Amino acid sequence: MRTYIFGCFFLLLILLGIHHSVARAEPTPIDRLFVQKIEPLFIEKCGGCHGDSDQEIKGELDMRSLTGLLKGGESGAPAVVPNDTHKSLLVAAIRWEDGLEMPPKENDRLTAEQIGWVEQWIKNGAPWPGADVREQIASINWDDQEATGVTLNTSGGTSKSWTNRSYEIENLWAYQPLWKETTGELQQPGQNPIDVLIEKQLTQANLQPLTSADRHALIRRLTYDLTGLPPTAIEVADFVTDQSDTAYQTVVERLLESPHYGEQFARHWLDVVRYADSAGFSNDFLIPNAWRYRDYVIRSFNKDKPYDQFIREQLAGDELYPDDPESLIAVGFLRMGPWEHTSMSVAIETRQQFLDDITNSVGVTFLGHELRCASCHDHKFDPIPTKDYYSMQAIFAPVQFADRELPFQSYENTKGFQEGDARIAALEEQDGVRSLTSIPQSEWPVPQFDEDTDEKGRDKVRKKRTEILKRERNRFQPYAYSVYSGPDRTYQSNTPLHLMPPENKRMGDAASVHILAGGSLEAPGDQVQPGVMSVVKWSEDPQSGKQHSAEQPSNETLFNVPTTTVGRRAALADWLTHPEHPLVARVIVNRVWQWHFGKGLAGNPNNFGATGKKPTHPELLDYLARYLIKHDWSIKQLNRLIVTSKTYQRASGPIPPQTQQDDPDNQLYSYFTPRRLSAEELRDAMLLVTGELNTEQGGVPARPELNSEVAMQPRHIMGSVAPAYQPSRTPQERNRRTIYAERIRTLRDPLLEVFNQPGLDTSCEQRDASTISPQAFTLLNSDNSFNRALALADRIDQIVACAPPKEKIEAAFRRTLGRLPTEHELAKSLAHYDSMLKLHEAEEPVEKELPKYVIREMVEEMTGLFFFWVEPLDVYENYVPDLQPHEATPATRALAEICLSLLNTNEFVYVY
Numbered sequence: 060m061r062t063y064i065f066g067c068f069f070l071l072l073i074l075l076g077i078h079h080s081v082a083r084a085e086p087t088p089i090d091r092l093f094v095q096k097i098e099p100l101f102i103e104k105c106g107g108c109h110g111d112s113d114q115e116i117k118g119e120l121d122m123r124s125l126t127g128l129l130k131g132g133e134s135g136a137p138a139v140v141p142n143d144t145h146k147s148l149l150v151a152a153i154r155w156e157d158g159l160e161m162p163p164k165e166n167d168r169l170t171a172e173q174i175g176w177v178e179q180w181i182k183n184g185a186p187w188p189g190a191d192v193r194e195q196i197a198s199i200n201w202d203d204q205e206a207t208g209v210t211l212n213t214s215g216g217t218s219k220s221w222t223n224r225s226y227e228i229e230n231l232w233a234y235q236p237l238w239k240e241t242t243g244e245l246q247q248p249g250q251n252p253i254d255v256l257i258e259k260q261l262t263q264a265n266l267q268p269l270t271s272a273d274r275h276a277l278i279r280r281l282t283y284d285l286t287g288l289p290p291t292a293i294e295v296a297d298f299v300t301d302q303s304d305t306a307y308q309t310v311v312e313r314l315l316e317s318p319h320y321g322e323q324f325a326r327h328w329l330d331v332v333r334y335a336d337s338a339g340f341s342n343d344f345l346i347p348n349a350w351r352y353r354d355y356v357i358r359s360f361n362k363d364k365p366y367d368q369f370i371r372e373q374l375a376g377d378e379l380y381p382d383d384p385e386s387l388i389a390v391g392f393l394r395m396g397p398w399e400h401t402s403m404s405v406a407i408e409t410r411q412q413f414l415d416d417i418t419n420s421v422g423v424t425f426l427g428h429e430l431r432c433a434s435c436h437d438h439k440f441d442p443i444p445t446k447d448y449y450s451m452q453a454i455f456a457p458v459q460f461a462d463r464e465l466p467f468q469s470y471e472n473t474k475g476f477q478e479g480d481a482r483i484a485a486l487e488e489q490d491g492v493r494s495l496t497s498i499p500q501s502e503w504p505v506p507q508f509d510e511d512t513d514e515k516g517r518d519k520v521r522k523k524r525t526e527i528l529k530r531e532r533n534r535f536q537p538y539a540y541s542v543y544s545g546p547d548r549t550y551q552s553n554t555p556l557h558l559m560p561p562e563n564k565r566m567g568d569a570a571s572v573h574i575l576a577g578g579s580l581e582a583p584g585d586q587v588q589p590g591v592m593s594v595v596k597w598s599e600d601p602q603s604g605k606q607h608s609a610e611q612p613s614n615e616t617l618f619n620v621p622t623t624t625v626g627r628r629a630a631l632a633d634w635l636t637h638p639e640h641p642l643v644a645r646v647i648v649n650r651v652w653q654w655h656f657g658k659g660l661a662g663n664p665n666n667f668g669a670t671g672k673k674p675t676h677p678e679l680l681d682y683l684a685r686y687l688i689k690h691d692w693s694i695k696q697l698n699r700l701i702v703t704s705k706t707y708q709r710a711s712g713p714i715p716p717q718t719q720q721d722d723p724d725n726q727l728y729s730y731f732t733p734r735r736l737s738a739e740e741l742r743d744a745m746l747l748v749t750g751e752l753n754t755e756q757g758g759v760p761a762r763p764e765l766n767s768e769v770a771m772q773p774r775h776i777m778g779s780v781a782p783a784y785q786p787s788r789t790p791q792e793r794n795r796r797t798i799y800a801e802r803i804r805t806l807r808d809p810l811l812e813v814f815n816q817p818g819l820d821t822s823c824e825q826r827d828a829s830t831i832s833p834q835a836f837t838l839l840n841s842d843n844s845f846n847r848a849l850a851l852a853d854r855i856d857q858i859v860a861c862a863p864p865k866e867k868i869e870a871a872f873r874r875t876l877g878r879l880p881t882e883h884e885l886a887k888s889l890a891h892y893d894s895m896l897k898l899h900e901a902e903e904p905v906e907k908e909l910p911k912y913v914i915r916e917m918v919e920e921m922t923g924l925f926f927f928w929v930e931p932l933d934v935y936e937n938y939v940p941d942l943q944p945h946e947a948t949p950a951t952r953a954l955a956e957i958c959l960s961l962l963n964t965n966e967f968v969y970v971y
Contacts, residue, residue, distance in 0.1 A: 086192045089183040094192075096176045104162050104169065125187040141185040144178050153177060164436045226442060230669035233427065234442070234594055234641055238681035245682065252686075253704040256679040257728050266718055268729040272710040274299045275877065276971050278310060281702060283736070283970050284655055285314040287323035287796075289744050295877040311702055315695050318756060319796075321361030324694070326739055326798050327654050328356055330826070331424055331665075332395045335819040336760050339397030339804035342552040342777045344526075347533035348462065348540045352391035353798070354471065354757040365692035366647055367636035370425060374635070375628035377543055384468055384539075391540040393417055393458055397804060397820050399552040401777060406549055411580055414572075418452045423822045425635055426592070427646040427667035435578040440669035442594040449574050450590035454620060454627045457544040457569035461559045465539040472758030475792070476535045479759065483532040486933060491782075492521045493929040495914070504914055508927060516919040516926035523779035529555040534759050544625045546570065553777075569624045589620040589627045597639040642667065644684035648697060649674075652683070653825060655701050657734045665824035675726045707731070711971045733971045735828055738814035739797035742843075745962060748874045749850040751794045751941075760801035762787045763794070764843070764941075766809050771913050774805055778920075783913050785934040790941055813837050838963045846941045848959035851875075852951045853942055855958075864892050867954055875961040888957050896953035904944035904952075909935040 101110075101122050109116060110123035120138055121127030128139040131148065140146040152161035153169045162168060169177075180186075245252035261268055272280065278298045282290040290298075298310055314320060334353055337343045359369055371379055374393070376386025396416040400409040415434060422430030432438050433448035467473050494513060495503050533555055543559060546567035550557055559565075572589075576582035618634040620627055635643050646667065653659035660680045662672025674680045683697065690696040701707055711731045718729050725732050736744060742763075746752035763786060764770075770784040784806060787793045797811070804819045813833045817823035838844050855870045862870075868888045872880045880888060912931045919926050944952055961967060 086188065087186075089180060089186055090188045090192050092176060092180055093186060093188060096173075097180050100169075100173055100176065104167060125185065128185070139181060139185050142182060144181050147181050150174075150178060150181065165439070227669070229673070230440070231442070232673060232677065233645065233667035236597070236639070236641060237644070237685050238678055239685070240678075240682060251700065251704040251706075252682055253679065253701065253706050256676060256682065257704075257706045260676065261727050261729055264721060264727055266722060266727060266729050267715065268705075269710045269712075269714075269731075271705070271708045272731065272971070276711070277307070277708060279877065280731070280970050281310060282314060283740060284702065285311075285323060285698065286317050286319035287326065287737075287740050287743060288319055288747055290877060292873040292877050307708075308703065311699060315699065318361060319754070320695075321357040321359070322756070322796055322798050324360040324654070325353065325357040326737075327650070328360075329353065329798075330817055330823040331650070332392055332420070333397075333819055333822055334395055335397070335802045335804050337803045337805070338399055338552060339820060340399040341775060342399045342401060343774070343781065343803065343805040344552060344776070345530040345534070346540060347530050347536070347555075348538050349391065349395075350534075350757075350759055351388045351471070351539055352395070355385060355388045355391075357756070357798070358385075358470070360694065363693055363695040366687065366694055367692045369692075370636055370643070371632040374421070375632045377541065378625055378629045379632065384465055387463055387465055387541050388539045390542050393455070393542050394460060394540060396420060400550050401552055403777075407580060410547065410570075411575075414452050414455055415578075417455050417458070418448065420822065421451070421631075423665040423824070425646060426642045427649070427661075427663075427665060427671075428642075429666060429668070434575070438668075443592060445574055446585075446587060447590070447592050447594075449572055449587045450620075451592065453572040453587055453589035454591075454631050456572050456589070457546075457624045457627060458542050459545050459548055459565075460550055460557045461541050461543050462533075462538040462556045463541040463543070463559050464537060465541075466537045472756060473535075474755070474758055476759075480532060480535040482933070483528055483535075487525070487528050487532075489931070489933075490521075491524055491931055492517045493912075493931065495927050495929060497929055498912065498914075502914075504916065504927060505925075509924070513926040513928065515921070516917060517928045520779050520915075520917070520928060523776060524782065526553050526555065527776070527782060544569070544628070546624070567624065569627075588622055589630075591618055591620065591631065591634050595641060597637075597641075638688050644687050644692075645680060647694075648683040648687055649680060651694065651697055652680075652701065655698075655707060656728070657732055657828075658825070663824060665822055731971070733969050735814075735969050737826060738811040738816040741814055741968065742797050742810060744967070745844075745847040746794050748962075749847050750854040751790060751847070751850050753791050753795045755795060756799075758799070761792055761795040761799050763797075763800050763808065764846075766841070767910075769806070769809055771910075773915065780915055780917065783930060783932060785932055788934055788937065789939045810837060810841065810843055835963075838968075839959070844959060844962060845944075845955070848955040848962060849942055849944065849947060849952065851958040851962075852955035853947060855954065856951050864889060864950075864954070868892065868957055871954070871958050871961055875958070876964070876966050888960075891960070892953050892957055895956040896949060899949035899952040906943065906945045907940075909938055909940070911935060 105122050109118070109120050110127070118132040120132030121130070122138075125139070128149065129137050131137040134148065136148055138147065138149040138152075144150045148159065149161075151157045152159040153174050155161075155168065240252075245255050247255065258268065271277070275295060278290050278295055282288065282294070294310075298306060301309075334349070334356075335346070336349050337345055358364075372383075372386045372389035374390070376383065376389040380386040396413075398409070398413055398416070400406060415431060419429060419431040422428045428441065428443065430443065430448055430451065432441075433443045433445050435445070437444045438448075494510065494517070495508060496510070538556065543565060545560075545565040547570045548560065548564070571586050573583035573586050576584055618630060618637075620630040620634075634640070645661075646664065649659040649661050650664050653664055660676050661667060661674040663670075665671075683700075686700065687693070687697050706728050709729070709731045711733045714730055722729065743752065762784070765784055765786065770786075774781040774784075784803075800808070802819060808816070813831070814837075815827045815829055817826055851871065851874065852867075855867050855874070859866055859870055865885065868885060869879055872878060872884070910932055912929050914927060915930055916925055916927045918924070947955070
């Protein structure tokens with residue numbers, strides 16, 4: 060087919076050929092140069108974008124004729140100026156000069172010899188011979204040495220690395236062997252190696268580090284970092300008064316053993332892997348059992364599961380440990396991305412989307428590399444050829460989705476399952492898509508409607524609602540959101556369960572994987588075998604420390620990925636967790652450092668390539684990587700080393716003028732950079748200080764209250780509308796830690812979103828920390844903030860019921876800020892309390908009426924007419940709201956105003 064296209068193209072060139080000069084009787088050497096060298100070169104290197112068959116001409120540059128070259132492209136300048144190579148943009152482009160790079164792929168770049176051909180052709184007038192001259196050239200027996208008379212430049216090429224491309228050595232830092240400390244400077248008794256390496260650079264920069272933070276700031280910083288929650292007033296007081304040498308270490312050990320430790324670090328991990336409870340896209344169906352993966356991650360951090368084992372279970376748990384329940388849940392990692400397949404989509408395309416997604420996800424999660432960049436062409440900046448990308452993808456070709464039967468384990472939380480299952484069963488028997496006639500006519504959105512037309516539309520909505528309810532009911536059934544290895548099978552997004560097929564259906568070869576030209580399924584190229592990144596190699600003897608870099612590749616292949624259907628992912632896990640792998644340990648210790656300091660030692664945790672920020676402290680990064688491996692890949696050990704360093708314990712200010720001038724971004728860590736609480740920390744902290752937080756762990760997701768406008772907004776599900784968001788019935792259910800809140804891809808919690816909770820479709824390497832006006836509105840004016848403030852005031856009233864306002868205000872300070880107010884703060888607070896008391900005594904709050912249903916409307920696709928239905932809101936039938944203003948006394952509401960102010964202070968919202 061390719062030959063045919065080029066043949067047609069060749070004929071077209073003949074038909075359109077134009078002589079730039081007067082026709083000659085005999086073909087010249089330059090004519091021969093064009094026919095035998097230039098024209099084939101244009102077809103091979105440029106035809107795909109600038110004149111191959113009927114494809115769209117890119118950049119408006121048509122290279123099928125000299126006329127097109129003389130006209131030039133969208134820049135307006137001619138691509139070729141006969142006899143003048145300096146004015147010919149084509150020459151600059153093929154030389155990769157003046158910001159022009161053609162062809163754009165490094166592997167397709169013209170050689171020095173080929174560039175010399177083009178320049179010689181232009182210098183000699185850029186002739187474009189016609190058909191008669193072509194025939195003569197074809198008939199003459201040319202003597203190469205004598206006939207051309209053209210001296211072509213074959214020098215000037217650059218040395219190439221193993222991918223036929225050159226790289227700046229400093230951009231290949233991540234592929235080099237881990238640094239080994241040999242001088243013994245890090246082994247000084249009583250010295251934390253982190254401090255030695257940090258202070259070494261501070262000394263070189265002539266900067267003085269700050270002393271340790273005060274004990275109040277220190278315990279708050281430490282408690283938030285390790286658990287995501289604030290310390291209680293008692294914990295603060297105990298630490299501040301304990302002046303022993305072991306006081307800090309005691310707090311560290313207590314927090315590392317807290318069950319909330321796993322919740323905090325799981326939250327970080329779930330950002331990276333894009334955990335969600337729904338599938339996304341136009342069919343944002345519920346993923347019933349995704350919560351079991353979330354709980355697996357929390358358990359893993361709490362148990363301090365070795366990180367290499369953590370990797371192995373998530374990538375290949377079903378292959379390596381088929382009888383281990385945890386491993387069958389762990390491979391849910393492979394399905395964490397958004398995905399859908401419907402009868403309206405092409406199975407091969409949605410399958411390819413999954414393969415692209417999981418290949419890239421493994422790249423950013425474990426290797427710190429965006430691999431998807433190599434799906435269309437060799438990576439532009441990093442030594443990752445397209446072949447490697449598809450070889451990595453072939454590892455996942457056998458991955459098949461399955462909701463595997465797996466009994467709930469004794470350590471899993473199944474509380475409320477019976478009640479939840481019974482509620483869904485009841486909804487399945489009810490008409491949840493009622494006619495407008497079921498409500499008073501005064502509430503109809505239209506004066507009249509066609510009942511017959513509405514009924515046809517409602518039937519479709521009922522069918523979709525049935526699918527949704529089946530999925531929700533499966534949440535209480537013993538299935539794991541898992542995978543297995545086998546030949547391809549077809550999946551439908553709207554199928555509530557993808558059960559494991561029988562064994563005979565799991566046998567057979569995995570689908571082949573081909574290099575896709577331009578990433579297009581319509582342009583399959585060579586078939587590839589499963590393999591790993593060829594740039595990452597090390598010697599056979601892992602003790603030697605010798606490793607082959609991109610400049611000196613080795614022919615050794617330490618890991619051969621099998622071509623069998625089963626075992627490819629197990630081999631990948633072996634490769635990733637090898638102690639001499641240069642990337643994996645670096646990537647995770649960099650993430651952990653960022654989770655403590657707000658930024659990584661390498662500034663882009665998902666990008667260790669040429670375009671990512673290079674490490675500010677490369678020796679420290681590598682020391683921590685080796686430390687992790689040496690200590691059995693223990694994340695808790697790594698945390699312990701970091702938080703016990705002087706570097707971590709430094710004060711956040713005041714910052715000396717010289718430091719502000721010489722190191723404005725605190726790259727050298729001479730002080731601790733304050734940070735705002737994350738969205739989840741902010742919500743959880745409010746619930747904790749108000750006494751409302753339910754610290755129960757695990758289980759099906761909770762549904763907190765959302766802004767009513769967001770909760771009731773119509774949310775598209777292919778061909779219908781998703782049910783309205785309804786919160787959990789009781790405060791105890793709703794007020795669980797935010798990590799247990801349901802995460803719906805197309806329905807974000809406004810409170811969390813405005814405080815930079817990341818999206819759920821792509822891996823988040825680092826959260827933003829924007830400062831925008833809606834944040835102030837949310838903290839000051841939202842129902843959530845008012846409810847928390849009122850709950851805190853009521854809590855204080857219960858504890859110190861008969862105390863005067865002064866003591867209640869002091870109690871509010873202790874619970875929110877962990878300290879007593881200053882005299883100035885107390886005076887201001889009392890004055891504000893008095894003014895608010897008068898205001899609330901003069902007003903009587905009105906009880907809010909909860910909605911019982913919501914009216915929906917859609918366009919019926921067959922008739923084009925609107926139809927309406929009534930969706931009952933069953934949760935609100937016996938809903939238990941939070942404490943409401945009409946239930947509180949004026950004094951409690953006045954105290955709540957003080958509490959609201961405290962919840963809005965920087966001291967509460969920031970960690971110093």
